[in-house]
Every structure is written in C-alpha cells, then in structure tokens.
Amino acid sequence: MTAQTETTRARHGGVAALRAIGWLSQACGLVASLMILASVLITCQMIFIRYVLGGSTIWQTEAVIYLMVGATMLGLPYVQYLRGHVNVDLVPLALPMAARRVLAAVVLCLSLAVLGVMFFHGFELWLMAWERGWRSETVWGVKLWIPYLALPVGFGLFILQLAADLAGVVLGVDRPFGVPDADAGEDA
Numbered sequence: 001m002t003a004q005t006e007t008t009r010a011r012h013g014g015v016a017a018l019r020a021i022g023w024l025s026q027a028c029g030l031v032a033s034l035m036i037l038a039s040v041l042i043t044c045q046m047i048f049i050r051y052v053l054g055g056s057t058i059w060q061t062e063a064v065i066y067l068m069v070g071a072t073m074l075g076l077p078y079v080q081y082l083r084g085h086v087n088v089d090l091v092p093l094a095l096p097m098a099a100r101r102v103l104a105a106v107v108l109c110l111s112l113a114v115l116g117v118m119f120f121h122g123f124e125l126w127l128m129a130w131e132r133g134w135r136s137e138t139v140w141g142v143k144l145w146i147p148y149l150a151l152p153v154g155f156g157l158f159i160l161q162l163a164a165d166l167a168g169v170v171l172g173v174d175r176p177f178g179v180p181d182a183d184a185g186e187d188a
Contacts, residue, residue, distance in 0.1 A: 073154025122151030
C-alpha cells in the first residue's frame with residue numbers, strides 16, 4: 001500500500017458534473033455525520049432515562065439503529081469520494097498507466113454492476129414497505145419505508161459517485177485507484 005500524507009479526493013478536472021457530484025458526496029458525508037451525532041445524543045438520553053430516572057424507553061434503541069444504518073448508507077458516496085474504501089494497490093502499482101486505466105475502468109464497471117443489483121433490491125424492499133404499509137413490530141411502530149429508504153438512496157448516490165470516478169478516469173482528469181504515476185513523478 002502507498003503511504004499518503006494528505007487525504008486523496010476524487011478530482012473533477014474542471015468538469016462541472018463531476019464537481020457537482022463531488023459536492024453531493026460531501027453533503028452526504030455531512031448528513032451521515034449528523035446522523036451519527038444524533039444517535040450518540042439519543043443513546044445518552046436513553047441511558048439517562050433508564051439508569052438515572054429509572055424510566056422505560058420506547059423509541060430510542062430503534063431510532064439509534066435506523067440512524068446508524070442510514071449514516072452508513074449515506075456515508076458510502078463520501079467515503080468513495082475520499083478514496084477511503086479498501087484498496088489493495090499492489091497490482092495497479094505494478095502496471096503502466098495505460099493498463100492501470102483499463103483495470104480501473106473494468107473494476108469500476110464491475111462495481112457499478114454489483115451495486116446496481118443492490119440498488120434494485122433495496123428499491124424493491126423500500127417499495128414493498130411503502131405499498132404494503134409495513135410497520136416495525138415494536139411499541140413505536142415506525143413505518144418501515146422511512147428507514148428502508150436509506151438503501152436505494154445510499155446505493156444510488158454511491159453509484160453516482162462511482163460513475164463520476166469512472167468518467168474521471170476515462171476523461172483523464174483523475175488517477176486510476178488514486179495512485180500516482182511513478183514514471184511521471186506525480187505527487188500523491
């Protein structure tokens with residue numbers, strides 16, 4: 001793996017669509033972090049109610065679970081934007097830049113195909129919950145289409161960021177796998 005001194009981000013090369021998708025991914029990261037903060041605060045409130053006041057809690061555990069799942073799903077495009085997903089760059093480092101670009105395009109296309117299937121099934125689950133009026137089997141009885149919406153939205157935005165990454169590699173404005181070209185002396 002390469003040592004990086006600064007955060008690697010997706011490059012847009014002045015292409016307005018890629019820049020807009022990058023901003024959207026960053027907004028997703030902000031929303032995901034706020035959801036995590038909300039879940040921490042709700043957990044603290046739940047602990048206070050249960051153990052200090054001796055009361056019972058109804059909605060807190062379920063809300064924290066849904067917020068954390070939602071934050072995970074909405075955080076996907078932001079993590080991809082920052083190149084934070086697992087990346088083993090042994091093979092790309094051994095390849096010349098032209099072959100590295102082809103490999104990146106193949107990997108991104110395969111990733112888009114797999115995520116397309118996940119998006120489809122996530123959308124299907126959300127739609128069933130919406131049409132059938134599913135509710136959780138708890139006292140709170142949340143309408144399940146609300147937390148299930150995180151699946152198609154998260155996967156859809158992740159697909160959008162991956163498509164932007166593919167366009168960046170194809171247009172030559174972004175480095176494949178975020179790895180610099182050693183021959184050109186490019187900085188990480």
